Amino acid sequence: MSKNLTKRADDYSKWYNELVIKADLAENSAVRGCMVIKPYGYAIWERMQAELDIMFKETGHQNAYFPLFVPKSLFEAEEKNAEGFAKECAVVTHYRLQNDPDNKGKLRVDPNAKLEEELVVRPTSEAIIWSTYKGWIQSYRDLPILVNQWANVVRWEMRTRLFLRTAEFLWQEGHTAHATKKEAIEETIQMNNVYATFVENFMAIPVIQGVKTESERFAGAEETYCIEALMQDGKALQAGTSHFLGQNFAEAFDVKFTNKEGKQDYVWATSWGVSTRLMGALIMTHSDDKGLVLPPNLAPYQVVIVPIFKNDEQFEAVSKVANEIIEDLKERHIRVKFDKRDTLRPGAKFAQHELQGVPLRIAIGPKDLEDKTVEVARRDTFTKDTVLLERINVVVENLLEEIQESLFNNALDFRNNHITKVDDFESFKDVLENKTGFVSAHWDGTSETEEKIKELTKATIRCVPLDNEEEEGKCILTGGSSKQRVLFAKAY
Amino acid sequence: MSKNLTKRADDYSKWYNELVIKADLAENSAVRGCMVIKPYGYAIWERMQAELDIMFKETGHQNAYFPLFVPKSLFEAEEKNAEGFAKECAVVTHYRLQNDPDNKGKLRVDPNAKLEEELVVRPTSEAIIWSTYKGWIQSYRDLPILVNQWANVVRWEMRTRLFLRTAEFLWQEGHTAHATKKEAIEETIQMNNVYATFVENFMAIPVIQGVKTESERFAGAEETYCIEALMQDGKALQAGTSHFLGQNFAEAFDVKFTNKEGKQDYVWATSWGVSTRLMGALIMTHSDDKGLVLPPNLAPYQVVIVPIFKNDEQFEAVSKVANEIIEDLKERHIRVKFDKRDTLRPGAKFAQHELQGVPLRIAIGPKDLEDKTVEVARRDTFTKDTVLLERINVVVENLLEEIQESLFNNALDFRNNHITKVDDFESFKDVLENKTGFVSAHWDGTSETEEKIKELTKATIRCVPLDNEEEEGKCILTGGSSKQRVLFAKAY
Numbered sequence: 001m002s003k004n005l006t007k008r009a010d011d012y013s014k015w016y017n018e019l020v021i022k023a024d025l026a027e028n029s030a031v032r033g034c035m036v037i038k039p040y041g042y043a044i045w046e047r048m049q050a051e052l053d054i055m056f057k058e059t060g061h062q063n064a065y066f067p068l069f070v071p072k073s074l075f076e077a078e079e080k081n082a083e084g085f086a087k088e089c090a091v092v093t094h095y096r097l098q099n100d101p102d103n104k105g106k107l108r109v110d111p112n113a114k115l116e117e118e119l120v121v122r123p124t125s126e127a128i129i130w131s132t133y134k135g136w137i138q139s140y141r142d143l144p145i146l147v148n149q150w151a152n153v154v155r156w157e158m159r160t161r162l163f164l165r166t167a168e169f170l171w172q173e174g175h176t177a178h179a180t181k182k183e184a185i186e187e188t189i190q191m192n193n194v195y196a197t198f199v200e201n202f203m204a205i206p207v208i209q210g211v212k213t214e215s216e217r218f219a220g221a222e223e224t225y226c227i228e229a230l231m232q233d234g235k236a237l238q239a240g241t242s243h244f245l246g247q248n249f250a251e252a253f254d255v256k257f258t259n260k261e262g263k264q265d266y267v268w269a270t271s272w273g274v275s276t277r278l279m280g281a282l283i284m285t286h287s288d289d290k291g292l293v294l295p296p297n298l299a300p301y302q303v304v305i306v307p308i309f310k311n312d313e314q315f316e317a318v319s320k321v322a323n324e325i326i327e328d329l330k331e332r333h334i335r336v337k338f339d340k341r342d343t344l345r346p347g348a349k350f351a352q353h354e355l356q357g358v359p360l361r362i363a364i365g366p367k368d369l370e371d372k373t374v375e376v377a378r379r380d381t382f383t384k385d386t387v388l389l390e391r392i393n394v395v396v397e398n399l400l401e402e403i404q405e406s407l408f409n410n411a412l413d414f415r416n417n418h419i420t421k422v423d424d425f426e427s428f429k430d431v432l433e434n435k436t437g438f439v440s441a442h443w444d445g446t447s448e449t450e451e452k453i454k455e456l457t458k459a460t461i462r463c464v465p466l467d468n469e470e471e472e473g474k475c476i477l478t479g480g481s482s483k484q485r486v487l488f489a490k491a492y
Numbered sequence: 493m494s495k496n497l498t499k500r501a502d503d504y505s506k507w508y509n510e511l512v513i514k515a516d517l518a519e520n521s522a523v524r525g526c527m528v529i530k531p532y533g534y535a536i537w538e539r540m541q542a543e544l545d546i547m548f549k550e551t552g553h554q555n556a557y558f559p560l561f562v563p564k565s566l567f568e569a570e571e572k573n574a575e576g577f578a579k580e581c582a583v584v585t586h587y588r589l590q591n592d593p594d595n596k597g598k599l600r601v602d603p604n605a606k607l608e609e610e611l612v613v614r615p616t617s618e619a620i621i622w623s624t625y626k627g628w629i630q631s632y633r634d635l636p637i638l639v640n641q642w643a644n645v646v647r648w649e650m651r652t653r654l655f656l657r658t659a660e661f662l663w664q665e666g667h668t669a670h671a672t673k674k675e676a677i678e679e680t681i682q683m684n685n686v687y688a689t690f691v692e693n694f695m696a697i698p699v700i701q702g703v704k705t706e707s708e709r710f711a712g713a714e715e716t717y718c719i720e721a722l723m724q725d726g727k728a729l730q731a732g733t734s735h736f737l738g739q740n741f742a743e744a745f746d747v748k749f750t751n752k753e754g755k756q757d758y759v760w761a762t763s764w765g766v767s768t769r770l771m772g773a774l775i776m777t778h779s780d781d782k783g784l785v786l787p788p789n790l791a792p793y794q795v796v797i798v799p800i801f802k803n804d805e806q807f808e809a810v811s812k813v814a815n816e817i818i819e820d821l822k823e824r825h826i827r828v829k830f831d832k833r834d835t836l837r838p839g840a841k842f843a844q845h846e847l848q849g850v851p852l853r854i855a856i857g858p859k860d861l862e863d864k865t866v867e868v869a870r871r872d873t874f875t876k877d878t879v880l881l882e883r884i885n886v887v888v889e890n891l892l893e894e895i896q897e898s899l900f901n902n903a904l905d906f907r908n909n910h911i912t913k914v915d916d917f918e919s920f921k922d923v924l925e926n927k928t929g930f931v932s933a934h935w936d937g938t939s940e941t942e943e944k945i946k947e948l949t950k951a952t953i954r955c956v957p958l959d960n961e962e963e964e965g966k967c968i969l970t971g972g973s974s975k976q977r978v979l980f981a982k983a984y
Binding site: 027029030031034035036037038039042043045046062063064065066067068069070071072074075076079082086087088089090091092093094095096097098099105106107109118119120121128131132135141147151152154156168170343 | 519521522523526527528529530531534535537538554555556557558559560561562563564566567568571574578579580581582583584585586587588589590591597598599601610611612613620623624627633639643644646648660662835
């Protein structure tokens with residue numbers, strides 16, 4: 001188990017890959033670049049979905065479902081969007097297999113079943129959705145449309161890593177339609193806020209909200225808002241994006257409406273999404289050399305109870321107490337699991353729960369029954385305490401809150417210690433190479449300089465933070481004038 | 493609205509198609525055979541998902557996610573399964589688009605990005621899942637595996653109808669692995685029971701549980717259990733299936749395990765699924781010439797409150813009472829919507845809620861405020877009652893239960909009146925043509941006779957009911973001997 005886990009300091013990337021497998025979160029499949037999300041990993045994703053879904057609905061959104069396929073002619077309608085995704089599209093060209101006459105028992109694509117028009121497996125759904133919205137929108141009375149979709153998408157990435165970059169991934173994509181530019185921008189910002197709130201409060205990951213530079217923008221967007229997080233290895237990870245799409249898709253699909261004044265106008269659009277990539281962020285922010293560390297708010301099980309016993313009589317006595325605790329914790333809406341497997345010893349169970357990041361472990365043995373106590377162990381700090389049975393429910397409730405808060409604060413300290421202001425290119429490179437993290441620096445505002453810096457250092461502009469202060473300065477590369485610092489980092 | 497809805501008696505099929513569109517449940521998309529599930533329709537599906545998911549978890553299952561694509565070589569491994577689905581497979585052959593040199597601004601498939609091995613878009617996931625299970629199973633300790641997946645699947649159907657038969661549909665597919673045949677059969681039966689319970693208790697649709705004949709079995713199954721429902725036009729609809737797969741997939745993918753005795757054996761398998769097809773069953777069982785009728789247990793809103801007012805002052809007074817009712821109903825976990833739109837008159841709102849099947853409507857006007865009453869209208873019976881404000885919460889709670897029960901009982905009466913025993917082929921044809929519904933008849937047990945009857949009458953054997961009595965008889969077509977009656981019907 002964890003004793004075989006590579007240490008972060010030795011090889012962070014290898015540690016991550018091993019951890020995802022060993023903690024039973026996901027694995028590679030027989031399909032290049034596509035992953036299998038295993039039950040334990042999927043249970044965390046379900047927790048994320050449930051919380052996000054509540055937040056989407058509280059902000060007035062409804063779920064719907066649009067086709068997996070996008071006909072090529074629709075896909076290419078918004079040119080920038082099409083250009084941005086064309087190179088990574090899985091394309092369906094045929095709709096039937098037939099027996100292979102040269103190979104008994106094998107199948108081949110039926111050459112007579114070629115589609116007249118190829119279908120793109122959606123890499124994102126703006127095209128199919130805006131071609132649909134055309135039929136839904138005539139007047140301002142039909143607006144806003146506030147729709148979200150939980151779906152799978154496919155982007156044919158050449159280099160893939162479990163959760164972080166996979167050919168198929170799961171996500172949600174919100175697609176809203178508005179009567180005014182102002183309202184669409186407000187929606188874009190609101191959903192970026194929703195993401196920030198979710199990631200900070202549930203995932204315990206502090207994020208910086210900002211906007212992307214033109215070259216990092218979503219293909220087809222006028223402005224891309226984002227939340228950026230920092231992983232333990234000092235690399236940034238884009239955790240969610242919310243796009244103001246202007247009237248680009250409405251123009252491409254001819255979606256007009258009659259406004260209150262009786263005039264025709266194109267509809268304003270937003271789209272926003274987070275994906276199973278968040279699983280990668282969750283793992284890389286909190287976990288350690290012993291395995292996964294999960295924030296209680298997202299842990300499939302917040303507490304696991306392990307019985308210690310040598311015979312059936314002891315097991316029964318311990319189980320009785322365990323079941324009382326479980327009942328009490330469940331009433332407090334705490335997710336608890338009783339690990340009564342008889343195929344593993346307690347030590348092996350401890351190691352597995354440590355590896356899988358269960359926030360709290362309660363052990364109960366015959367000695368505890370005598371003393372009316374139990375042993376409580378924290379996954380994040382490895383501290384253990386003997387707790388009076390009568391106080392266990394309150395202690396667990398408080399500890400779960402404390403762990404959630406502590407994980408966030410640790411991540412926040414780490415992040416804040418890894419935002420470094422620099423004013424010259426040598427320091428810039430030095431920080432990126434040695435200290436790592438975000439580098440706050442002046443930039444002349446041109447895509448050329450941005451590209452050049454990326455070539456020289458592999459760092460990209462993660463965002464222009466929303467809470468930026470105006471400050472006169474000079475571009476670290478060209479010396480050109482600048483009015484504000486932007487955040488650079490190497491990124492996932 | 494409903495006044496334009498075709499009557500069931502005039503054209504049942506047209507009525508269905510129109511209702512799906514007019515009630516805002518779903519519509520056809522730009523992709524042949526693929527539907528857009530609109531927010532109101534999707535909200536019903538979400539209710540179904542939520543309840544089924546609870547039932548799956550209560551029976552020990554966990555969710556996971558497997559790839560959308562199946563490499564052709566895996567797909568063809570289980571021959572019967574492959575043969576059954578080969579003719580309706582969407583196939584991905586390329587992974588990139590490029591600018592079309594002959595057509596500025598257009599894209600074409602990049603001929604240099606042809607996949608070495610074609611990928612089938614999953615029509616069902618046995619192949620990809622059993623190729624994965626091979627890595628998960630070594631010993632009996634790894635069993636059972638009780639996994640479910642919520643996913644989209646694609647079957648390239650030539651004739652499609654919203655919800656009932658679409659090229660892409662949403663479903664859940666359970667895939668379990670067991671150490672013994674007995675356990676796998678028990679699981680198959682258990683999940684068919686879960687489906688029956690769900691469909692009867694939540695969808696208010698009575699079902700007959702049975703097993704399929706060999707020719708109607710799932711491709712690759714040893715036995716297919718099913719639940720069969722009857723629609724208002726007298727046609728049957730298969731609402732869910734649960735398959736005992738024997739060791740077929742374990743053999744095809746070489747999935748062996750060491751049993752308790754230390755011997756190697758192939759793993760036993762089941763799979764089971766229900767899909768968005770259930771939406772079609774729901775609509776066709778209960779709805780009427782005025783529109784959709786929803787059972788309260790699945791209605792996105794169980795109650796809608798419509799304010800009647802002529803000025804702002806009246807609106808405020810009515811809203812105050814409405815909000816009190818809402819608060820009270822929400823505490824009772826009743827889903828209630830306050831329809832305070834100012835763009836529609838009450839009459840238009842009434843018509844819309846009727847069309848969309850909201851089980852109860854409460855109207856509150858100035859006169860009601862004086863009398864301390866509200867008007868409550870039932871969607872299923874169109875009965876209206878004036879109810880004292882102080883009793884509204886209890887009345888609503890009771891009415892919702894009554895409606896749920898009444899819908900089920902009406903459907904049950906209809907279904908029971910449409911199971912007809914016949915003992916000769918002329919009567920058989922007559923019942924199918926004129927009375928419609930299930931025909932309970934003797935059959936000689938051969939696929940040839942089954943096929944012949946289908947050719948002659950379009951009726952298929954829906955199932956051999958599980959609660960069948962043994963009875964000597966003669967096949968209605970051939971006169972061959974038979975030991976039990978089976979259920980025939982024309983079906984969706």
